[in-house]
Amino acid sequence: MHDLRELLKSGLFRRLFGTRLVGQFGDGVFQVALAAFVVFSPEKEATAGDVAEAFALLLIPFTVIGPFAGVFLDRWRRRQVLLYANLLRAGIVLVVATQVLAGDSGPLFYTSALAVLSCNRFILAGLSAALPQAVDNERLIVANAVSPTAGTIAATLGGAVGVAVRALVGDGDGANALILVIAAVLYMGGSFVARSMPRDALGPDERPGASTWSELKIVARGLWQGLEHLRERKPAAAALAAITANRFCYGLTTIMVLLLFRNTFNDSHDTNAGLRGFGAAVGISGVGFFISAVATPVVLRHLRLSTWITVCMIGSGISLAASASWFQVVPLMIGALVQGFLAQGQKICTDTLVQRNIDDAYRGRVFSIYDMLFNGAFVAAAAVAAAALPPSGKSLTLVWGTVAVYAIGGIAYAWFRSASRSAHQDRNSATAVS
DSSP states (O other), X not given: OHXXXXXXXXXHHHHHHHHHHHHHHHHHHHHHHHHHHHTSOTTOOOOHHHHHHHHHHHHTTHHHHHHHHHHHHTTSOHHHHHHHHHHHHHHHHHHHHHHHHTTOOSHHHHHHHHHHHHHHHHHHHHHHHHHHHHSOGGGHHHHHHHHHHHHHHHHHHHHHHHHHHHHHHOSSHHHHHHHHHHHHHHHHHHHHHHHTSOTTXXXXXXXXXXXXXXXXXXXXXXXXXXXXXXXXXXXXHHHHHHHHHHHHHHHHHHHHHHHIIIIISSOTTOHHHXXXXXXXXXXXXXXXXXXXXXXXXXXXXXXOHHHHHHHHHHHHHHHHHHHHTTOOHHHHHHHHHHHHHHHHHHHHHHHHHHHHHSOHHHHHHHXXXXXXXXXXXXXXXXXXXXXXXXXXXXXXXXXXXXXXXHHHHHHHHHHHHHHHHHHHHHHHHHHHHO
16 A cells, blocks of 8 residues: 555656546446447347457457557657547547437448547557556556556446446437447546646657658568567566466456346346346456455565466466356356456556566557457457357356366466576576586
């Protein structure tokens, strides 16, 4: 708590933190409106393929945007990125609201939604890349515990507000459009908070000498440079591989839980009940995030970052096996709490390892790669879920397959880190003898 108080004394950290909170609160509101229109509309039946297709359409382009985001985040003032990207997505959300009012769920709607979510990922990568500029290295673990976790909680609260608004005004397209307008106002608020920071406060410290246009033409080379830099930083690369496996598992369980609440635990025509149930599961998972934000810095006083990542991976598999195989609401809710706690613990460690091991000049590109891995894993999970899940969401095969991925991922990560430490010790011993 002392470190947290010290962090909050920094005006720059408070403003960066505020930008995240307001923006991610808006993300939660936006996501509820999107889910309500695409998945929880009474006139639409939601199968695993439908849900997976929606996720894939929304996430696949991020793998293209990621490299471009990295080039800009290592070139442009990150404070300016946060300012203007928030304003841009506010304007696009208003366009989405008019499309929802018109009942348009075709290609133009998905294009607009993709643009909003692309801005979101650009902003989140910028927030992560900027964080080391706002705090010193000693408090980076605490900052990584507080910032993303509080952002996730803010998104959860925003989702709860969206669900409440929909319950109050009805479940039609007009209600969804109103929720989108609220999200746009919040995004504008995030832009105003970002504007309160000095223009150069968030870096980058050094900018490439080539023109922006020439960098865009060689964006593949920029991405390759980020990968090469990451390859030289094995602790960061291993942590990214582990969290990619975690994200794949998260995608599988997210689609499963959504279908269970949409079609099994509630009447499939009572979409508000399904949305409330799924929202409650997300909210309970958010409580786990909060507990993890408090507990993880304490745990890391006694354990290595890599040890805690291993515990979180294997613990997630055990938790999923114990909670999901019953296909009942109460065990799933308990599992959501534990899964949220462990997933956030792993993310705090991963963010810290990446930030500590990556040079500032490459940080934007590497965090964009981080985002690409996140979204690519979710898309892969959506494809598997579409093939493996029935509309009811019940599949023991998928549950136990996901448990196996968690376990194998955790064991492989532990083995790699142990082998890396042993090799490092051997090199040091050989140097000492010579």
